[in-house]
Amino acid sequence: MNNIFAALPDSLEAEVFEKLVDSDNVTIERIVSKGHSSPETGWYDQESNEWVMVLQGEAILAFENSPDVHLTSGDYLNIPAHSRHRVLWTAGDLETIWLAIHYL
């Protein structure tokens, strides 16, 4: 057993992505951000669907074709494949912990 809030990375010069499950059809990952936005340029344009939840902290997601979404603890949404999006902002004063599930 592990805890999603534990063992946070010592260094957050860049966002830290950790795979918790990596099967043929699904990847479950923890992402830890602190003041980051991503990707550096352009949009994420993914082959798989992504269900994402913020567990701690705060973030703003931007979408190419829909309004920004401001997420705080417990907020979740589904991002269909090829729905272009980016992380516009994450809180700078504490770690933002995301759970992201990529699935086909």
Next chain:
Amino acid sequence: MNNIFAALPDSLEAEVFEKLVDSDNVTIERIVSKGHSSPETGWYDQESNEWVMVLQGEAILAFENSPDVHLTSGDYLNIPAHSRHRVLWTAGDLETIWLAIHYL
């Protein structure tokens, strides 16, 4: 956008299961328990793998072939297909909110 801690069921005479994503290869669901154990008799013996996390509350999972696991907020574990298990106990004084991801 929705929030995993919001819109809790009015009645918790039984555990409440809500599918958040239901695709060919993955099901993401929220489970809300309050003092329940399940299944009523025997074990869960599932065709798919299950990754499960407690987001609020407290629970004990029992396994046929390994020691009990006590989960509180943020604790997660992976339950391989056909690993027989049951929910032995959940807190009676507040809702225990689980995120369960079933995958092949």
